[in-house]
Amino acid sequence: MGQPGKRAQQELIQSIAEQGQKAFNPESSPQARAEAQQEFDNLIQRTRTIPLISALNVLIRPSYTPTWLRLKLMDVLTLLPLRPDGVRGTLEFVFAVHPSNTQGPSDSASPQKQGASITHEALSVATRVLSTPPSSVTPDVWFSGISQQLMKLLDGEEGPDLIKVASFVIGFGILGRKDFGAPGSVGWKWFADPILRRIHPSLEGPHDSSNETTEGLDEIIDLSKDRVLVSHTDLIQALNRLHSLLMSHPNPGLCKRLLRPILLPLWALCSWPNRSARTRDAVSQPAKELLEVYLKLAPVPDTVRWLMHHLNYRGGDLSADTPWIYSSDVDGEVHIVEKRGISSAQDREPLPFLEEIDAKVDSLLDLLDSSISDIDMSSLFLDIVKTWLEVTRSEREGNLVLTEELTDARQNTMERVVETRMLQKMIEKFPGTLATRSDHALELVSKVLDEASMGDHEVIPVALSILSLVVSAPAFRRAKLNDEMRSSLESTLDRLSRNDDDLVRTQARDLQLLLRYRDEAQDWTAVASDAPERKIDDRKTYNLAMSYITQADAPPPVRSEGLNLLSILVSNGSDVLDIQTILVLLSTLLGDKEDYINLRVIKLFTQLADRHSQLVTNEVVEHFVDAKERASTDTRLRFGEALVQIIERLGETFTGDTAKRVGEALLATAGRRGYRPKTLAKQAREDRIRKAKHNEAEEAWGGEVPDLSDDVSEEEKARNEILNKIVEGWESKRGAEDVRIRASALSILATAMETNIGGLGASLVSSSVDLCVNILTLEPELEKGILRRGAVYLILSFIKALDHAREQGRILGFGLTAQSREDITRVLSYVSETDNDGLVRQNSRDVMESLQNLDLARLLSNNKEELEGTTLTRLAGLTLNPEASSGSVRHKIVEID
Numbered sequence: 001m002g003q004p005g006k007r008a009q010q011e012l013i014q015s016i017a018e019q020g021q022k023a024f025n026p027e028s029s030p031q032a033r034a035e036a037q038q039e040f041d042n043l044i045q046r047t048r049t050i051p052l053i054s055a056l057n058v059l060i061r062p063s064y065t066p067t068w069l070r071l072k073l074m075d076v077l078t079l080l081p082l083r084p085d086g087v088r089g090t091l092e093f094v095f096a097v098h099p100s101n102t103q104g105p106s107d108s109a110s111p112q113k114q115g116a117s118i119t120h121e122a123l124s125v126a127t128r129v130l131s132t133p134p135s136s137v138t139p140d141v142w143f144s145g146i147s148q149q150l151m152k153l154l155d156g157e158e159g160p161d162l163i164k165v166a167s168f169v170i171g172f173g174i175l176g177r178k179d180f181g182a183p184g185s186v187g188w189k190w191f192a193d194p195i196l197r198r199i200h201p202s203l204e205g206p207h208d209s210s211n212e213t214t215e216g217l218d219e220i221i222d223l224s225k226d227r228v229l230v231s232h233t234d235l236i237q238a239l240n241r242l243h244s245l246l247m248s249h250p251n252p253g254l255c256k257r258l259l260r261p262i263l264l265p266l267w268a269l270c271s272w273p274n275r276s277a278r279t280r281d282a283v284s285q286p287a288k289e290l291l292e293v294y295l296k297l298a299p300v301p302d303t304v305r306w307l308m309h310h311l312n313y314r315g316g317d318l319s320a321d322t323p324w325i326y327s328s329d330v331d332g333e334v335h336i337v338e339k340r341g342i343s344s345a346q347d348r349e350p351l352p353f354l355e356e357i358d359a360k361v362d363s364l365l366d367l368l369d370s371s372i373s374d375i376d377m378s379s380l381f382l383d384i385v386k387t388w389l390e391v392t393r394s395e396r397e398g399n400l401v402l403t404e405e406l407t408d409a410r411q412n413t414m415e416r417v418v419e420t421r422m423l424q425k426m427i428e429k430f431p432g433t434l435a436t437r438s439d440h441a442l443e444l445v446s447k448v449l450d451e452a453s454m455g456d457h458e459v460i461p462v463a464l465s466i467l468s469l470v471v472s473a474p475a476f477r478r479a480k481l482n483d484e485m486r487s488s489l490e491s492t493l494d495r496l497s498r499n500d501d502d503l504v505r506t507q508a509r510d511l512q513l514l515l516r517y518r519d520e521a522q523d524w525t526a527v528a529s530d531a532p533e534r535k536i537d538d539r540k541t542y543n544l545a546m547s548y549i550t551q552a553d554a555p556p557p558v559r560s561e562g563l564n565l566l567s568i569l570v571s572n573g574s575d576v577l578d579i580q581t582i583l584v585l586l587s588t589l590l591g592d593k594e595d596y597i598n599l600r601v602i603k604l605f606t607q608l609a610d611r612h613s614q615l616v617t618n619e620v621v622e623h624f625v626d627a628k629e630r631a632s633t634d635t636r637l638r639f640g641e642a643l644v645q646i647i648e649r650l651g652e653t654f655t656g657d658t659a660k661r662v663g664e665a666l667l668a669t670a671g672r673r674g675y676r677p678k679t680l681a682k683q684a685r686e687d688r689i690r691k692a693k694h695n696e697a698e699e700a701w702g703g704e705v706p707d708l709s710d711d712v713s714e715e716e717k718a719r720n721e722i723l724n725k726i727v728e729g730w731e732s733k734r735g736a737e738d739v740r741i742r743a744s745a746l747s748i749l750a751t752a753m754e755t756n757i758g759g760l761g762a763s764l765v766s767s768s769v770d771l772c773v774n775i776l777t778l779e780p781e782l783e784k785g786i787l788r789r790g791a792v793y794l795i796l797s798f799i800k801a802l803d804h805a806r807e808q809g810r811i812l813g814f815g816l817t818a819q820s821r822e823d824i825t826r827v828l829s830y831v832s833e834t835d836n837d838g839l840v841r842q843n844s845r846d847v848m849e850s851l852q853n854l855d856l857a858r859l860l861s862n863n864k865e866e867l868e869g870t871t872l873t874r875l876a877g878l879t880l881n882p883e884a885s886s887g888s889v890r891h892k893i894v895e896i897d
Contacts, residue, residue: 008051009054012047012051012052012055013055013059016040016043016055016059016073019036019040020040020059020069020073023036024037024068024069026068049085049089050089052080053080053089053090056073056074056076057077057093057097060074075134075136079134079137081130081145081146081149082141082142082145082146084149085149086145086149087130087149087150088149088162091126091130094126095119095123095126098121098122118161118164118165123168126165126169127169127172127173130146130150130173131177139180139186140190143186143187143189143190144190147190147191150166150170150191151194153165153166155237155244163244163248164248167244167246167248170191170245171245171246171248171249171254174187175188175257175258176251176253192258195238195242195245196242196258196261198230198235198238198336199230199239199242199262199265199266199269201229201230201324201336203261203262226337226339227337227338228335229337230335230336232333236283239282239283239287239290240286242258242286242290243286243289243290245258246258246259246290246293246555246557247293247555247557248556249556250557250559250560251557251560252557252560252561255293255294256297259290259294260294260298263291263294263303263306263307265313265315265326266290266291267291267310268314268315268326269326269334270288270291271284271360271363272284272326272328272334276332278333279332279333288367289555292367292370293555293558295371296371296561300372300376300379300380301376301380301383305383307364308364308418308419309415311361311364311414311418312357314326324339325337354417357414357417357418358425360418361421361422361425362425364422365422365426368380369429369430373540374433374436374540375436375537375544377426377430377433378433378434378440378441379440381430381434382440382441384423384426385444385462385466387419388420388423389444389448389459389462389463391416427465427469431472432469432473434466441467442467442470442485443485444466446485446492448463449463449467449493449496460499460501460504461507464507464508464511465507467511468507468510468511468514471515478515490515493511493512493515494508496508497509497512535575535576538569538572538575541568541569542574544562545569546566546585547562548561548562549566549585549589560600563600563604564600567600567603567604567607570604570607570608571607579608582604582608583608583615586605587620587623590638590639591623598638602641605620605642605645606642606646609649610649613646613654616646617643617658617661617662620639620642620643621643621661621662621665621666623635623636623639624636624639624640624643624744625665625669633740636741636744637740640745640747640748643662644747644748644751647662647752647755648751648755650755651756652756652759653756654752654755654759655758655759656759659752659756659761659764662752663752663764664764666746666748666752667745667749667764667768669737670742670771671737671742739784739787740786742787742790743789743790744790746772746790747790747793750790750793750798753765753768753794753801754797754800757798757805757812758810758812762812762813762814765798765814768798769794769795769798769824771791772791772795775787775788775791776791776827777827777830780835782836785837785839785840788831788837789843792840792843792847793843795828795847796843796846796847799847799850800850802815821851825848825851828844828847831844832844832848
């Protein structure tokens with residue numbers, strides 16, 4: 001901010017403070033306060049939102065204003081999002097001032113051109129601010145005030161980044177909460193209903209007159225014309241808002257809640273006939289993508305059967321008399337209109353021609369092919385076959401349609417035609433996929449053929465076609481059939497081979513030969529091993545999960561569902577998992593900048609660590625250490641967080657070779673001798689580029705480049721210089737390990753000590769504390785403050801672990817002598833007085849207090865029977881056995897009870 005801007009901001013802060021003093025001073029008269037409040041309100045109203053937010057955030061600090069004024073100003077601040085631009089202003093302010101928005105050194109040379117960056121931490125803060133109604137207004141008033149602003153951001157007019165922001169605020173902050181996001185709640189009323197009612201007008205919700213074409217009271221109404229309820233533009237806007245809301249962030253539960261009420265409308269729009277290219281791109285494609293997501297998240301057979309039963313759905317509510325339908329005009333634009341004179345669902349769903357049914361079936365199969373797995377497709381096929389056979393058998397037995405059922409006969413006829421065409425087209429398009437559930441298919445076919453082979457029956461050709469699909473599948477083996485099933489099929493095919501129908505007779509004979517010699521003709525390299533059904537299902541689930549995760553164009557809810565499926569398999573201990581492949585995949589995902597999957601990936605790492613602790617810890621430690629210097633600092637820190645949770649998950653089992661490898665790697669990373677040649681080369685390259693740019697600038701200016709930030713105060717200059725020095729010092733200009741990574745390694749070591757100090761062993765514990773003492777005494781630089789904080793924290797964790805072991809009565813084989821305690825205290829005392837980092841000084845004092853509060857008499861046990869075993873002679877550079885070091889013959893070993 002330039003000098004004029006800073007001056008204006010200071011004047012605004014002063015004006016608000018002065019007017020607030022006059023308006024709310026309890027010592028003033030009521031009349032004076034009333035007049036001043038009017039002036040105060042006028043000042044607030046005419047001030048732009050972002051400067052006002054900034055000024056109020058300064059004034060609500062305790063040192064700036066008295067309590068009675070601070071409370072009033074906080075009320076004003078909390079209501080600012082209700083302004084027409086209040087949501088946008090609040091978001092910009094949070095993103096600008098949040099600590100996570102600090103740019104690294106590599107970014108400082110190229111200033112941002114589009115405002116502050118949006119980090120996940122800042123987004124979470126902004127979401128809490130906007131999704132929590134202040135106590136001064138009701139949730140209904142609050143959400144009604146911010147809903148339209150968030151919807152406009154969701155439309156994308158302010159850029160793609162704010163689409164994700166708005167979808168996160170709505171999807172997670174509001175609709176993702178039980179009290180606001182349940183159907184019928186206030187959050188649902190203002191954020192879900194306005195979108196859904198533009199797609200399905202029968203749904204209940206707040207009335208929005210802008211969505212409907214009104215007819216004036218004095219206007220002559222032509223009852224022969226349809227009345228437009230939702231225009232083509234509004235319909236496209238609703239679909240785009242719903243698409244942006246559900247596709248930007250992973251929330252499978254919200255996807256199902258929002259899409260379930262509008263499945264039929266989405267299907268009607270997805271399969272709209274004779275659509276123009278514009279309608280296909282703007283209406284049908286978003287509807288199809290939403291349906292694909294729902295089919296991947298919800299039970300498939302029930303949903304598909306529902307769509308099949310209403311294949312020609314054109315609009316309306318099936319459970320009520322709501323005469324509206326989707327209709328297209330001469331330009332191909334789709335509207336929602338009230339159809340004059342429509343009185344029943346039959347009129348809204350006219351019986352289509354066979355060509356129309358084929359087109360709808362093709363659309364449905366195309367949707368299924370891109371949405372569901374092979375096992376779901378096979379289950380759906382068998383479900384349709386079973387229903388079709390049951391109805392066919394019922395008709396062959398001569399069951400008559402009752403009088404009261406005549407009204408449904410028309411619809412039943414269409415369903416029968418649709419089922420028949422579905423079966424035919426599925427056999428044509430997916431012959432290999434339909435045999436996935438071969439055991440279920442054979443059971444069904446055997447039963448049908450056994451019942452039908454005694455006479456001429458129209459279901460026989462269908463059953464034989466299904467049997468041919470199963471037997472011809474590459475993974476089928478005759479040996480896998482049980483004796484009863486094999487005997488039944490052979491006897492049935494033998495009877496059918498003598499059937500009067502030439503087609504049936506030929507099919508039966510061919511299948512006899514194929515079934516008899518199937519194993520001998522099998523390509524054994526393609527045969528799946530004999531495995532139980534559960535293992536087969538697990539394998540298919542595993543393949544489905546991997547496809548969901550690895551698909552480049554998979555939307556976030558689908559990738560999230562893939563991780564959920566993988567998590568279920570890991571929890572169940574399935575043996576179909578390729579652990580090494582999963583670890584590589586998870587490591588790749590954790591290296592991406594997709595914040596929404598980080599927690600899920602870390603959770604999977606911890607789950608895998610239960611059964612494969614050594615493999616998992618080796619993988620995570622390798623990426624944290626990053627010896628080949630391939631990963632960024634942020635990625636390595638994420639692996640550090642994963643390692644922390646894995647260690648905590650392992651608990652007492654964090655011991656042996658696993659603990660040794662982890663401890664040694666962390667010690668090497670946290671140490672002072674780390675050298676990263678590739679990092680050094682990169683830093684040298686960046687220095688050369690920076691110097692070249694500076695030289696070019698000097699040549700352009702004809703001398704030294706002037707300082708254009710002379711409007712910044714000396715105090716701010718000094719503070720900025722300190723911050724820049726700290727941030728630049730983190731990466732080091734000598735190719736050393738990044739200070740943040742070293743501090744993270746110390747923090748992980750501290751967690752390991754508190755989790756199981758005995759598992760680390762005496763040598764690692766001694767070296768860790770020794771390293772911390774060296775860091776505190778030898779690395780006093782300003783930029784190393786976070787490292788010294790980690791060192792102090794590790795010493796505290798060491799003391800806590802010793803005390804915890806004493807309380808549990810564990811014998812560790814090492815302990816802390818009085819002399820060692822005094823030496824540690826002396827180092828901490830010096831640091832607490834001289835360190836240039838305030839937190840380091842305070843933490844050092846806290847650790848000294850913890851040391852003073854320990855029960856030294858119980859720590860220094862005299863029970864020599866418990867003192868046998870492994871002991872320490874050096875800990876943190878301190879002598880634990882003073883007598884041995886002084887040359888005394890008698891060794892005195894001190895341990896923990």
